[in-house]
Amino acid sequence: MNNRSAGPRSFNTLQRSNRSARLKRLQEARILLLTICVLILALALTGLVFLFCQIGYNVSAGGGSGGNSGKVKYTSRQVEPWDEGADISVYRGNLILVNETHSYRYPETRIEDMTENEKNAYSLMTYRVMVGNTYPYYVLPNSKNYYMIPEAAKAMGDLLTYHYNQTDEQLLVRAGYQQESSVTNGNYDQQVGLSASIDNDMDVSLRSDTCQKLISEGARFGIIQRFPNGKASETGASGCTNVFRYVGVPHAGYITSQGITLEAYLNLLQSDYTYSKSHLLLNAAGEAVKAKDAVYEVYYVEATAEGTMSVPVPENYPYTISGDNMKGFIVTVNLSKS
Missing domain, CATH: 1.20.5 (Single alpha-helices involved in coiled-coils or other helix-helix interfaces)
Structure with a gap:
């Protein structure tokens, strides 16, 4: 069982x-x-x-898109970053920052040492063309304050002529290479030959409505308001809202559209848009865009401590290199030309 x-x-x-x-x-x-x-x-x-x-995808501080265009083939260019006499150095270029901390390194040949023919290229009067029977702006005829670096002088003349054509308003402009002793209110930019002071006339300082028009008009000519009101803590200058500075296209468009200072722009490039990181991609107006819409590609290269260094540059697109008068270079690539 x-x-x-x-x-x-x-x-x-x-x-x-x-x-x-x-x-x-x-x-x-x-x-x-x-x-x-x-x-x-x-x-x-x-x-x-x-x-x-x-x-290298990144979102910029202004809300636009950074990255790399993917169009650029790179090579290198040898430069001596700390050579004050070199055409390309940390001390030269349209984007140099000049203030109490970062002093201007005067070129070996100053305006006063040039021949009269050479001086003409630096004179604002050279780029002043009559509109009908009238000059579109006045230039104070003083040897110390109507000279600018030629590229800046032409851009300033174009801006003032454009403003006159839009408003029939003739403005008074003072510009120039000034000596250290002439610095007032922290405006060290007046030593460089890239900026100009603009007033309505000899007896009337720049009106706020005119100032706003120049700010909006200036970007297309590569010109910014150098010392915006309320930004003295950044710029170190006060009472100089009538100073306009040439920085070049497309940088002026970005600075103006973002409402930032030159100081803030350079800091942004140094921290967020280096060659090895994301690059700042801009359209023709200087607005931050995606890669497919980019007309300019901007990136920062820090200088070596001494000696010769290699700066990465495109081999298939035109470009410019500007020092920042601090510690490196800004490379601007024009993607619309090859």
């Missing part, structure tokens, strides 16, 4: 054992499949992160 009942119980036990083994193998297979899926997903996410790092 006991032997007969033992057989079925052993069979049932064997069935349960086989079923448990199958369930265990099925569970192990599911765990293995899940592990493989997790690994595949992790690899895919890692690949996406790596791709975004390669692209």
Whole structure:
């Protein structure tokens, strides 16, 4: 009796054992499949992160998109960053910052040492063209304050002529290379030959409505308001809202559209838009855009401590290099030309 009942119980036990083994193998297979899926997903996410790092995707402070255009092929250019006499140095360029901390390094040949013919290229009067029978702006005829670097003088003349054509308003302009002793209210920019003081006339300082028009009009000519009202803590200058500074296109458009100072712009480039990181991509108006709409690509290269260094530059697009008078260079690539 006991032997007969033992057989079925052993069979049932064997069935349960086989079923448990199958369930265990099925569970192990599911765990293995899940592990493989997790690994595949992790690899895919890692690949996406790596791709975004390669692209250098970044959102700029002003809400536009940074990155790299993907169009530029790079080579290198040898420069001596701290050579004051070199055409390309930390101390030269349209974007140099000049203030109490970062003094201006005067070129070996100053305006007063030039021939009369050479001086003409630096004179605001050279770029003043009559509109009908009228000059569009007045230039105070003093040897110390109507000279600018030629590129800046032309841009300033173009701005003042454009303003006259839009408003019939003739303005008075003072510009120039000044000596250290002439610095007032922290306006060290008047030493450089890139800025000008603009007034309504000899007896009337620049009116606020005229000032606002010049700010909005200036960007297309590469000109910014150098010392915006309420930004003295950044610029170190007060009471100089009538000073306009040439920085070039497209930088003026970005600075003006973002409502920032030259100091803030240079700090932004130094921290967020270096060659090895994301580049600042701008359209023709200087607005931050995606890669597909970029007309300019801007990036910062820090100078080495001494000796000759290599600056990465495009080999397939025109570009400019400007020092910042602090610690490096700003490279501006024109993607509209090749």
